[in-house]
Amino acid sequence: MLRMSTLFLRTLREDPADAEVPSHRLLVRAGYVRRVAPGIYSWLPLGVRMLAKVSGVVRAEMDAIGAQEVLFPALIPREPYEVSGRWTEYGDLLFRLRDRRGNDYLLGPTHEELFTLLVKGEYSSYKDLPVMLYQVQTKYRDEARPRAGILRGREFVMKDSYSFDLDDEGLQRSYDLHREAYIRIFDRVGMDYRIVAAVSGAMGGSASEEFLAPAPTGEDTFVSCTACDYAANTEAVQLRAPEPVDPESQPAIQVLDTPDTPTIETLVAVLADLGHDVPASGTLKNVVVLLRHPDGRTEPLVVGVPGDRAVDLARLEANVAPAEVLPFDDFDRHPELVKGYIGPQRLAEKKVRYVVDPLVVTGSAWATGANEPGRHAVNVVRDRDFVPEGVVPAAEVRAGDPCGRCGAPLEIGRGIEIGHIFQLGRKYTEAFGLDVLGPLGTPVRVTMGSYGIGVSRAIAAIAEQSYDDKGLAWPRSGAPAAVHVVGVGKGDHRPVAERIAAELEARGLTVLLDDRPKVSPGVAFKDAELLGIPTTVVIGKSLADGVVEVRDRRSGDIRRVALDDAVEVVVAEVRGGG
């Protein structure tokens, strides 16, 4: 039983000055966490309870699919990350440090390398596979801009697991097991979430899905179809593209004088004056970005998107990973790139890489730059007048865009990434040479899956979905305690509260008892609301009539219950969900 008289807790009456988002504000105010440095937090007793709650559910479900828990150090020598290439690829995101002998170390941002090495060291036969290992551990990433309190920290608690299989079918099975385990985990902690298609990003690999908790403060944008069950991170979304056309069926390319048309808007107006009725969506906007590769090499990349759409840099970057996308402004050294009048015609000859968004299909005709100041061309046709080097999703995605699966309009939402599962493949087993001997006595390269849950972030995400103007309002299944018992007043109230708390605990419920002497009822109630335990039992005035109150934090409902029935009623309420 947690007793508030001795609980290490100080609630704040006012919002902390440095907290903006609800979860940050309330977790600090309610005394769950305290900031130590940017993106680095201490967890106080109530917060630790939440960590234990969530990680307990995670462990139970991971164990249930046969994964086994291990624990790696956070402090790791450089070599494995050198071998995988991530010592370089991770760049400034990696916390690096040196020991007294001058050897390089890092604080683990994620542990593919060590898991791969561990399995390589222990296992050597196909009979040993499949195997799934996981840990719940503190991770370190030196984020450029930590923000939103617990949501994006530099130190955070993560459950990461890894599967090792002989072949793709095995990997698919391990992936599916994790997917189902994640569904059970997030259901059990009472979170609202969506499973969305994702890009695998810097990790490499193929199939990948994210678990997003919808919340306005989320950093990820995802689309979901209004008709079918398709959902995807905008980085990974596939829109329904127009049907390809025979390039030769299009009218001939024509170059026009279009002075003072550096923007799409001005171009459309001038083209209309010239008798070419081209909407913004019929223009081809060619945006130059600078690609920075992991080895530090940079090169310009021109991306063609329909002129009525912006280039979504995050989406572009996700699809060119591990390269980074930077703004390009070095037009002086690239005279072939005529600012405001760039067209894809003959860019290839000039050794500039050119890619298009999937919306720019074969045979489509566009109004676009003519690579000369003051001139544009119309009827510029893909795969006739220009051939892009590749197709990279880069255009901004908008609400109402057609679903790639069924064509119905998509809607857009924000979400917090709380889980990510993906089929990693052989990136790390190649790097470390992880083979097992197969049934025929020949080596088989193992294939991996990698699966993460942000445990601390999930707590913040639950908070983002569970609060009101009075404070936190945890879901029944994800709360630091099941019942908050408050005894107010003099006389018998406190001993009765003690007794009820003890009885509830004897029935297996976790209880937070407000046994602080001399707190006024108002303070006790306000604190109860701020802390957010789902059910509060108040032993107060009505005790004279043999009645206590059972309050539901979320609905605000108050039930008056006979003292003798109180324990049964509360147990039923808690067990019954609600």
Next chain:
RNA sequence: CGGGCUGUGGCGCAGCUUGGUAGCGCGUCCGGCUGGGGGCCGGAAGGUCGCAGGUUCGAAUCCUGUCAGCCCGACCA
């Protein structure tokens, strides 16, 4: 990396323009009252005013530098 804002008891803030004994609210401690919505009365503890240098008889306040933090942006050719 760029822009904006902010550093004053544990927390939230005022004071700075116009230099002159460092204040308020909350919290904490002591005593009393109160006992169903952060209640009341009285008393108390607690601050190198981010740091360094400068101007001045005198600096939280003016000047220079520096460090730190928060927020926003990372952009459409």
